[in-house]
Amino acid sequence: MRLAGRKSTSQLTVAQTVMMIAVGSLIIQPVGDRNIWITMVITFLMVITLLFIEYIALKYNIFETFVYGKSLLVVENGQVNESN
Numbered sequence: 001m002r003l004a005g006r007k008s009t010s011q012l013t014v015a016q017t018v019m020m021i022a023v024g025s026l027i028i029q030p031v032g033d034r035n036i037w038i039t040m041v042i043t044f045l046m047v048i049t050l051l052f053i054e055y056i057a058l059k060y061n062i063f064e065t066f067v068y069g070k071s072l073l074v075v076e077n078g079q080v081n082e083s084n
Contacts, residue, residue, distance in 0.1 A: 013068055019050045 012020070026043050057064040072084040 013054075015050060015053050015067065019046055022046060 023043055023046060026039050026046070053067065057067055073081055074084055075081065
């Protein structure tokens with residue numbers, strides 16, 4: 001996450017952030033266990049799952065609202081919208 005930088009990390013979705021942390025944890029496993037193929041398969045499956053979630057969220061607005069929530073305008077026309 002440090003390599004990605006603060007701005008890039010803040011623009012990630014929740015699913016992307018969770019996957020990044022999970023894949024980082026998985027990459028460390030073969031160092032101690034020396035079983036790299038299982039780790040590579042699990043990492044591949046996690047990345048495919050993330051791509052699938054992103055694709056479905058892109059195609060179906062209801063799923064996107066369910067997974068990522070709905071954004072609200074805090075500042076509208078230069079005025080703070082206190083109800084949001």
